[in-house]
Amino acid sequence: MVSDAEQAPVFAKPVTLREVAVAAGVSVATASKALNGQGRMTAETRERIRETARLLGFRPNSLAQSLLRxxxxxxxxxxxxxxxxxxxxxxxxxxxxxxxxxxxxxxxxxxxxxxxxxxxxxxxxxxxxxxxxxxxxxxxxxxxxxxxxxxxxxxxxxxxxxxxxxxxxxDDAGGARLAVEHFLRLGRRRIAHVSGPPGFGVVHERADAYRAVLQENNLPIGEPLLGQWSEAWGHEAVAKLFGGMGERPDAVFCGNDQIARGVIDALRERGIRVPDDVGVIGFDNWEIVAEATRPPLTSIDMNxxxxxxxxxxxxxxxxxxxxxxxxxxxxxxxxxxxxxxxxxxx
Amino acid sequence: MVSDAEQAPVFAKPVTLREVAVAAGVSVATASKALNGQGRMTAETRERIRETARLLGFRPNSLAQSLLRxxxxxxxxxxxxxxxxxxxxxxxxxxxxxxxxxxxxxxxxxxxxxxxxxxxxxxxxxxxxxxxxxxxxxxxxxxxxxxxxxxxxxxxxxxxxxxxxxxxxxDDAGGARLAVEHFLRLGRRRIAHVSGPPGFGVVHERADAYRAVLQENNLPIGEPLLGQWSEAWGHEAVAKLFGGMGERPDAVFCGNDQIARGVIDALRERGIRVPDDVGVIGFDNWEIVAEATRPPLTSIDMNxxxxxxxxxxxxxxxxxxxxxxxxxxxxxxxxxxxxxxxxxxx
DNA sequence: CCCATCTGAGAAAACCTTTTCCCAACCCTT
DNA sequence: AAGGGTTGGGAAAAGGTTTTCTCAGATGGG
The missing domain is CATH 3.40.50.2300 (Response regulator)
Structure with a gap:
């Protein structure tokens, strides 16, 4: 027939345990036990059933198993x-x-x-x-x-x-700790924190941990800057942190990688070098962002x-x-x- | 018992059709038919069974249904x-x-x-x-x-x-067409194309469509610049396109949004204004990138x-x-x- | 030689639902 | 009252697997 090639594919019916049993000349009960390593039978019988099942490409129907179990x-x-x-x-x-x-x-x-x-x-x-x-x-x-x-x-x-x-x-608090303590190990002392909207629980968890670590080390605590999760907010925060007359941070811990990206870009635009003048750490380790910043961004990964x-x-x-x-x-x-x-x- | 509150929650057994049938005083067959709108029975019987099922919270077991169907x-x-x-x-x-x-x-x-x-x-x-x-x-x-x-x-x-x-x-070719024709409608005439690695099929599909549209309009066809899918490559490409002595493009169609982002950033760094001097279109409409570029990026969405x-x-x-x-x-x-x-x- | 034990394997129930077939009772017609 | 059609509902099989029970035959001990 010419039209054969155009027919919809025929999907083979799965082979059942009953068919395996018949082919091996035993009952379904015995076949089931053979395949599951249950029951008692000669090693020869068991092997024969298994071989038959393999040959026929038998796979148990999960639906039936689930129904029973x-x-x-x-x-x-x-x-x-x-x-x-x-x-x-x-x-x-x-x-x-x-x-x-x-x-x-x-x-x-x-x-x-x-x-x-x-x-x-x-x-x-x-x-x-x-x-x-x-x-x-x-x-x-x-x-x-x-x-x-x-x-x-x-x-x-x-x-x-x-x-x-x-x-x-x-453990967001732990993650924040990781970041701030990394800064400390590198000799940074004036560490700022720029994070997302105050409506998010994690914002406060991280900010509290940030404050705690600084306090434990008797370092000045800048009030965390809360805003948005966006690059634009990172830019804006840099303006606030570096635009005034006061002492400038030498490190910024950011609430996510997008903020960090905004911070890094804004710092570069001001001629402030990263990491030489200011270190930056992000959060989320969103590779596509972290690897596209210049320089690539150190970040906290939530695993x-x-x-x-x-x-x-x-x-x-x-x-x-x-x-x-x-x-x-x-x-x-x-x-x-x-x-x-x-x-x-x- | 005091320890009751500490016990693991007991998960209620689902109610079966049999239980519904017994509760309604009919056979499972009748119950099934009542619930599925099959078979013949008095409206009163059908309604009684349905009500019983509802009361008991009966939901048919999909596994059993699947097995049968x-x-x-x-x-x-x-x-x-x-x-x-x-x-x-x-x-x-x-x-x-x-x-x-x-x-x-x-x-x-x-x-x-x-x-x-x-x-x-x-x-x-x-x-x-x-x-x-x-x-x-x-x-x-x-x-x-x-x-x-x-x-x-x-x-x-x-x-x-x-x-x-x-x-x-x-339809990547169609998408590329959309982009280039949009540039044409806006009066742009020197349109460049910066895309990803030549190993990707879509790169060529889009590049071909780009060439085709320009040809149809008798416009100069710049050789598409193929590189990476990264921002860094967008930067680099701008150096090639705008660093030389020749005529500069007034529009860049990019192979994805990250490249476009790199292009826009690099243009800004050169003091070239987007969109006034050069228009940019991306591909993928990856919102998080497209909305973070300055200005926000026009892009092709693959739906x-x-x-x-x-x-x-x-x-x-x-x-x-x-x-x-x-x-x-x-x-x-x-x-x-x-x-x-x-x-x-x- | 008889009874107890063990061995290998099958029959059947169970899981839950759907559907086909069947049957009893009823109604109507002649 | 007999025959035919209709109505309401049930019995049973099917779907594929697992598990418990059962049983015939073989083996061993006394």
Whole structure:
């Protein structure tokens, strides 16, 4: 027939355990046991069944297994971070941690839409997910959907957990400490802090840590400058810090990499050299920004991928019935040194 | 008991159709038919069953349904774009298009790892996904995994399709046209093109379209400058374009927004005004970059979210047995006007 | 030679839902 | 009152796998 080539592809039907059993001349029960290493039979029988299964390309139907075991080996991942700067590494971490255990991840983008969130949660519950990971773009905000009385365990990663639930977030205070202490080691003494809007919880956490470290070292504490998360605000902050008559900072710790970028650009425009005159550290370690600044930006990395990994593992242990301590667990940040701070003094 | 509060939460068992049937005093068959609007029974019976189901909070077990219908209402989404600039909007589009049809999406991050890809594909097949969407960070490269002889339909989005498969990509030539023609409408005549590495297919597609438009309008064609996708390359390119003795461009069409950013910064450093002296257009419409340039960058948007949506719908119609025309379908780009090109002449 | 034990393997139930087929009762017509 | 059609609802199979129970035959001990 000429038209054969134009036909839609025919999709082969998967081979079932029953077919394997028939081909090997045993019952399905025996076949199942042979493949799972259960039951008793001669080594010869077991091997024959296995060989038959291999030859036929048998793969057990997960749906049937899940139905029986009451365990689907799937989890749901809820996020409202469309932009993805934070949630993508996190999602990759979750997926990586789980794929090796045979667990697949449902991606649910809920935006900030309650209806969409409800829809996704119901779809997942209907599909009998073993658990749910909730993640967001802000540590201090809830997702637009209530996960408090679900019939599966929930882990919160990088978003605000419900009371009594398990939550994993980055240790922002620790990260800020890392930055300021790095400056101190390099001999910087007049350290300023430029951060985002005061409406964000992390802004205060980081600012408090900044103040604490300076106080511990009996150094002058400049009032943190709070504004936006943007480059433009970085420019503006430089004008405030370096435009006056007073003593000028020799280091600026920024609330994110975009601010830091604005700061570095503004400093260059004023003829102030980075890192020679002023050191700059950012936050987030958003490589595309950190590597494009001149000089490349030293920054704090929140280890989001490993946060995702930990969240995946935490959920799995909840699913397996091992209770996890409720409350928020903070995971350490990491300092990534590039060239915006200079070398330690001899 | 005092320790009650400390016990792990007990997760309620889902209610089954059987329980609904018993509660309503009918058989499971009748209950099923009542809830699905099938079969014949008195309106009173049907309503009573529905009410019982509602009261008990019954939700059908998708796994059981899938097993029977041979249709799982799940699809797999393969990506190797860890960075996520391209794949996240795409994923969001896919998810959005499908959630309303009750279809959930498995997220599979395969990096560039064949083993990981194999693992994910097998896991999905075992879970009886109805189809797979393959997406990548480069239009002209394959994913590191063979999807050509699967037993489910596959749609390729923003990555190179296997021969005979269905693929959706952005119309890069059309996008380039949009940019150059916008310059022409604004009265620009000496239009340069600065793009990424020659190893990328899109670089040539866009460059060819650039040349074609200029030729059609009998304008001088500068040889496109190919380099990197980075800001640094944008700087460098400005040195080449504006450092010599020859006639200088009054417009630069850039291969992506980062290059455009570098170009704009370099122009400003030379005292050349944007948009007064030179207009600049980028590609990708990566908002975080496009809005941070001074002035904000006019750019070409590839409509990735709607590309994802289309991919989702295309896969669904394949799953439903409606054959789709194989080959590559190109979706139009969109010009997003900001302030880097100026206004049309009076 | 008889009983107890062990061995290898199969039958059947279970997981939950959908769908086909079937049956009893009722209504209407002649 | 017999025959035919309709109505309301149930029984059972199917989907693919796992697990428990059962059982026939073989082996060993006394």
């Amino acid at each position: 009451r365990r689907s080996f799937t989890v749901g991942l809820l996020t409202n971070d469309t932009y993805g700067r934070f949630s993508l590494p996190l999602m990759a971490g979750v997926s990586d941690a789980l794929v090796d255990k045979g667990v697949s991840v449902f991606l649910c983008n809920v935006e900030d839409d309650t209806r969409l969130g409800q829809l996704h949660v119901e779809a997942m519950l209907d599909k009998r997910v073993d658990g749910i990971i909730a993640t967001g773009k802000r540590i201090d905000r809830h997702l637009p959907v209530d996960l408090s009385n679900l019939r599966v365990p929930v882990v919160y990663a990088f978003t605000r957990p419900d009371p009594g639930a398990v939550g994993l977030v980055s 989001l991928e490993s946060l995702g990994r930990e969240a995946g593992l935490a959920l799995l242990s909840l699913v397996d019935g091992r209770p996890a301590a409720p409350g928020i667990r903070k995971l350490p940040c990491r300092l990534v040194v590039r060239q915006s701070c200079g070398s330690p003094p001899e | 041979r249709r799982s209402f799940t699809v797999g989404l393969l990506t190797n774009d860890t960075y996520g600039r391209f794949s996240l909007p795409l994923m969001a589009g896919v998810s959005d298009a499908l959630v309303d049809k009750g279809v959930s999406v498995f997220l599979c991050n395969v990096e560039d790892d064949t083993r990981l890809g194999q693992l994910h594909v097998e896991a999905m097949l075992d879970k009886r996904v109805d189809g797979i969407i393959a997406t990548g960070k480069r239009i002209d490269r394959h994913l590191p995994v063979d999807l050509s002889n699967l037993r489910v339909p596959v749609v390729y989005a923003f990555t190179r399709p296997d021969p005979g498969a269905v693929g959706l990509v952005s 990735l979210e709607s590309l994802g949506r289309e991919a989702g719908l295309a896969l669904l119609s394949l799953v439903d047995g409606r054959p789709a025309a194989p080959g590559i379908r190109k979706l139009p780009c969109r010009l997003v006007v900001r302030q880097s090109c100026g206004s049309p002449p009076e």
